Amino acid sequence: MSEILRRQLFYVLSFLAIVSSSGQPSSAKTEKINQLKSELLFAKDSAQVDLLNKICDEFERIAIDSSIQYAEKALSISQVIEYKPGEIRSLNNVGYHYHEKGQYDLALKYHNKALEIAINSENRKYESHCWNFIARVHRSLSNMPKAIDCFLHSMEIRQELGDSLGLAMVSGNLGYLYWSLKDYENADKYLKQALEIDLLLKDTLSIASDYLNLGLLNQKRGDLDKGIALSEQSMELFKSLGDTEGEAVLYGNISLMLSEKGQFDSALNYLNRSYEMKKRINNTRSIAYTLGNYQKIYQEHGITQKAIQTGEEAIDYLNHHPNIEVSQRVLGRLAEAYFEVGNYKKAYESLSEYLTVKDSILDEEKSRQIKQLQTIYETNQKDLTIAEQKGELKLANAANSFRTKLIWAISLGLILIFSCIYLFRSYRFALKSKQMEADFSRQLLVAHETERKRISQDLHDSVGQSLILIKNKVSLNSDSSTADMVTKALEEVRSISKALHPATLDKIGLTASIEKQMEEIDGHSEIFFSEEIDNIDLIFPKDQELQIYRIFQEALSNLIKHSKTKSALIKIENQEHLIRLEITDYGVGFDLTQDIKSLQGLGMKTLRERTQLLGGKILIDSTRDKGTSIVLHINKPAQHV
Incomplete structure (x- = not known):
């Protein structure tokens, strides 16, 4: 050697x-x-x-x-x-x-x-x-246009080489294409076509993959028993090949079908086996799907805290091993779970992240559909090629120029039609998303105000009454120093209770509450206020009156904190179709084109959110060194117009 x-x-x-x-x-x-x-x-x-x-x-x-x-x-x-x-x-x-x-x-x-x-x-x-x-x-x-383009390149070469395995792959890819478009009828047709070719070729690995995909397709169509049966066929083939990855994937797929059938213990058992096998293989992309599936199963069976825990674990894993599709599913379910347990802050954060991920996928979805229409002609040619291999069809004369022009004309027409359909659906989706976000924000604000009212009532009824009793006892003992301290504490509790929920709103109405608020501020501020306040009582429901009062409070608070003005105008007009609220100061102001932080601050953000919930409009005008004007327009309910 x-x-x-x-x-x-x-x-x-x-x-x-x-x-x-x-x-x-x-x-x-x-x-x-x-x-x-x-x-x-x-x-x-x-x-x-x-x-x-x-x-x-x-x-x-x-x-x-x-x-x-x-x-x-x-x-x-x-x-x-x-x-x-x-x-x-x-x-x-x-x-x-x-x-x-x-x-x-x-x-x-x-x-x-x-x-x-x-x-x-x-x-x-x-x-x-x-x-x-x-x-x-x-x-x-999720770059579907590019994926389709690359698949088509692969298909064309395999046809050119007369590769039977390649033709099976063409059918499988076409099946996936229609599956992604939720055209389950065509997906079933092409996946079965792929299986038929693979059975003729006796390619065990491809046959196992075909059964796996057909099992998932039947799950999507709601035939869970057939989906499980096909998945079990696939699993036996993967086991015979010693293919641990395929076996692990099948355990996971069957677990989800069992969960949909209501068999929680069996579903969890199958998913545990899948997870252990995937950890041994250490396929991070596959593990990400499994972690998301734990969350899905717990949530389907109402075990919300466990669903939150597994969802957060999945997000932590996805931060290190990104997967757009899994992230979208996990974040959507987390938003629902947090909302269910009353953690509205985390629900809102999860929903925001979910919408961000979903928007990025929707952008790709638009391109994917346009690209699909552009490849109609090529797809039809591949259908004919597959049919020829099976002796069902013969290729038409490719040299027929009239037919070619006609196909292109039809394709362009379809592109135009489907583009219009897509734009219309996108518009409807945008409206629906906006409405959902508004409803969610409204529920959060209502829940927030309800909690503030409860705490305010507790302070008044419990802590306040206790302090009054203590004060009376101390007064009887002639301890004036302690009595003063208790009196001060009692005043602070009343002040906090009032800030949390304006009791005057329920007792004396919206207009009087605003006027009383102005009296209190006028007595504790060096700013000279000019007031023109019309009566706006009994125009809006109680929950909307509370939002208007909160807007007035927030705008007035911003004026006192930031304007550095010596005078201000407060005007509330009861017009024919709407209520107009104006708060104008003559202080430092800011540059709307440069000082973006002032417009995006928490105070301004709260004003905009509350105004949107009322279905109103807010106009903000400011000039540096000349002051700021905030004008709110709120349409009256139909019965008061």
């Missing part, structure tokens, strides 16, 4: 020893992996690269952290010996690893490099593989 060969053998043995300790394969895979490792000891150059990539493939779905080491070693050797097919395959294996770990930028970097080499070396087979890998990453990023 030559010195070079001895060194190479020593190097490979050392590498195998290191990698073997990092991931233990399942028993079904052990024999095959050991056989490949034995062959690797005596392989050289391109054969060595191919064997390293084969071992990587075996580890990918049972111990993903081990697979990357084989892929990186294969990449290193293939680059040294300039073995392009091996380099392309190694780059895609490394990219696949980073994709499954949720590191999408790195995944795209390696897949794009593989694509570049495949194109330059004119290797059409591997080029089709590269397009498919890139499409998967863009799908995970």
